Amino acid sequence: MNVGIANGTIDAGGNITAQGLGLGIEKATAADGRVGDYQWLQDTSVASPHATGVAALIATPIPCPVPATVDYLAQGRDATFTATCAGTPAFNGFYGHGAVDAYRAVTQGNKLARA
Numbered sequence: 001m002n003v004g005i006a007n008g009t010i011d012a013g014g015n016i017t018a019q020g021l022g023l024g025i026e027k028a029t030a031a032d033g034r035v036g037d038y039q040w041l042q043d044t045s046v047a048s049p050h051a052t053g054v055a056a057l058i059a060t061p062i063p064c065p066v067p068a069t070v071d072y073l074a075q076g077r078d079a080t081f082t083a084t085c086a087g088t089p090a091f092n093g094f095y096g097h098g099a100v101d102a103y104r105a106v107t108q109g110n111k112l113a114r115a
Contacts, residue, residue, distance in 0.1 A: 004037055060101040061089035070094075 004010030009020030014035065016025050029035050064085035071082040085094040 001037065010037055055100045055105070056097070058100055058105045059098040060104065061098040062092075062095040063089040064092050064094060 001010055001014060004016075004020065004025065005012060009017055009023060009025045011017055016027060016037065020037075023039060025037055025039050027035060027037050064087065068086070069082065069084040071077075071079070073079070073082075083094070085092050087093055089098070091097055
């Protein structure tokens with residue numbers, strides 16, 4: 001509600017303003033009396049978290065490189081860019097939980113969705 005008040009789409013009494021109505025702000029009341037205001041949105045910024053979440057389900061573990069220490073001295077970077085990967089393929093300091101395997105997602109997507 002505070003964001004709506006700051007944006008002028010909701011007044012101090014919790015009512016949707018004319019500006020809010022014009023922007024499609026709607027009010028929803030739960031069975032227990034809790035009230036929330038929302039607005040239907042669509043755009044890549046709204047879809048990105050969903051796409052990222054689905055992609056994360058298809059992550060492939062990646063082990064640390066060998067050698068585990070990587071520097072960029074030959075590229076003109078100083079030693080502060082040097083880093084050492086530690087951890088397992090399941091989770092490490094360079095790749096986290098892994099990376100999306102696009103080939104696996106495309107070729108086995110339906111199988112993965114049912115798993």
